[in-house]
Amino acid sequence: MRFISLSKTVVLIGMMGAGKTKVGRLLAQRLGLGFTDADNEIQEAAGCSIEVIFETRGEAVFREGERKVIARLLDGPVQVLATGGGAFQNASTRAVIAERAVSVWLKADFDVLWERVSRRSNRPMLMTADPRRTLADLIEQRYPVYALADLTVVSGAGPVEDTVARVEDALRGAGFLAGAHAGTNR
DSSP states (O other), rough: OOOEEEOSSEEOSSTTTHHHHHHHHHHHHHHHHHEEHHHHHHHHHHTHHHHHHHHHTTTHHHHHHHHHHHHHHHHHSSEEEOOOGGGGSSHHHHHHHHHEEEEEEEEEEEEHHHHHHOOOOOOOGOSSSSSHHHHHHHHHHHHHHHHSSSSSEEEEESSSSHHHHHHHHHHHHTEESSOOTTTTTO
16 A cells, blocks of 8 residues: 545536536545535535525525635645535636645536436526526536636546546646555556
8 A cells, every 4th residue: 555645625526417426425535535515515504405595595695605615615624525516617716726726627428417417306507497408508608617627537427436547547647646546556
């Protein structure tokens, strides 16, 4: 076993359904780090679900809470942090991530995202008359901003372990991760 050193918090960004939470949990486990899902932290801070926040307080209030929670989490120890799909769209949030963390865009194509998000009905941004069109529109709006991330890793339809390995390789290749994972031949 070799020592693994990560110099900054890894912030996973991307569309809903890109795999930020699943990849984040496994990546954190493999690196021996803590994992935080920003959406869970926002719900805990607000005392209600994201859906309720959107319905009763609106998206702007949700985004402001999201910005504050992410900034607070980035003041903590090095970890893996999964963000909500719209978090990186906020210029202030992008700036604090750029200053204190390494951003990794989990990039997935429309078909992969649609297959994943259509299994759940708790996606506030997709509660529209035409959720497929809404998802396509969000991709068109958000992908140019996600492209500002430090690293881009494809999140395909294959096993989550494949995406985690690609994230590790990208972090190592960019100099953010030193050492090798215990039990691998990397």
